[in-house]
Amino acid sequence: MDLILKAILMGIIEGLTEFLPVSSTGHLIIAGQALGIPVATAATFEIFIQLGAIVAVGVYFFRDLLSLVKRATTDPAARQLLIGIGIAFVPAALIGFIFRKQIKAVLFGPLPVALAMVIGGVIMLIAERWFKTRTATVSTIENVTLKQAAVIGLAQIGALFPGMSRSMTTIVGGMVAGLDRPTALRFSFYLSIPTLAIASVYELASSLNDIPSAQIPAFGVGLGVSFGVALLVIRFFLRYVARHDLTPFAWYRIVVGLILLALVVPLPGIR
Numbered sequence: 001m002d003l004i005l006k007a008i009l010m011g012i013i014e015g016l017t018e019f020l021p022v023s024s025t026g027h028l029i030i031a032g033q034a035l036g037i038p039v040a041t042a043a044t045f046e047i048f049i050q051l052g053a054i055v056a057v058g059v060y061f062f063r064d065l066l067s068l069v070k071r072a073t074t075d076p077a078a079r080q081l082l083i084g085i086g087i088a089f090v091p092a093a094l095i096g097f098i099f100r101k102q103i104k105a106v107l108f109g110p111l112p113v114a115l116a117m118v119i120g121g122v123i124m125l126i127a128e129r130w131f132k133t134r135t136a137t138v139s140t141i142e143n144v145t146l147k148q149a150a151v152i153g154l155a156q157i158g159a160l161f162p163g164m165s166r167s168m169t170t171i172v173g174g175m176v177a178g179l180d181r182p183t184a185l186r187f188s189f190y191l192s193i194p195t196l197a198i199a200s201v202y203e204l205a206s207s208l209n210d211i212p213s214a215q216i217p218a219f220g221v222g223l224g225v226s227f228g229v230a231l232l233v234i235r236f237f238l239r240y241v242a243r244h245d246l247t248p249f250a251w252y253r254i255v256v257g258l259i260l261l262a263l264v265v266p267l268p269g270i271r
């Protein structure tokens with residue numbers, strides 16, 4: 001029961017943070033340590049509950065994506081969007097695969113996450129201020145060019161740093177490339193499907209032998225909770241971004257990051 005309760009909490013955190021620009025990985029690393037979940041178990045937890053969020057975005061956009069795939073053979077705009085998603089997927093996937101072990105060994109900890117939270121928040125504030133001085137050139141997702149998709153893909157490399165947030169890097173990357181905020185968000189959602197699905201399946205295949213059978217029910221509960229919460233968050237965030245900017249999320253990141261820094265970095269003379 002203790003593990004199931006922890007799985008519920010982790011599922012809620014994953015569902016709330018996966019698609020908001022606040023870093024789900026950063027929150028899960030901190031939550032896992034706070035809940036006393038062993039590092040190996042917490043890593044597998046994250047994979048399972050992330051699958052719930054992936055299924056949620058697939059379910060939410062199922063009709064749109066099915067229509068897109070059906071039209072791709074005859075509609076150049078639909079085909080270009082699918083190719084663009086593929087282009088945007090490659091950079092982070094390639095670098096993440098090559099440097100996977102180094103990233104996990106060096107960057108998965110409270111201090112790197114805290115720093116990334118603050119830095120990411122500052123980047124968002126700068127991007128929002130810059131964006132208000134520009135006029136977006138693309139307001140429909142099927143008008144995203146392959147060059148713009150490549151810019152978003154390069155921006156997504158930043159998400160390999162735990163605490164930066166895949167959602168944040170791709171939305172900001174889209175805005176810098178010329179997409180309006182809602183279009184950048186929708187492209188980020190579409191891009192999340194291959195990015196998160198392939199990463200999760202790869203990690204899961206690598207960890208299957210390490211999962212005790214007694215923990216599988218708890219993992220399943222976490223996946224289900226993550227799915228339900230993520231569905232609600234996707235609906236909320238699409239509506240929110242249609243009317244508001246990302247500034248509140250930027251300040252949230254900065255405040256949380258500074259609090260974490262205060263907790264993990266001892267002041268001189270204090271033990």
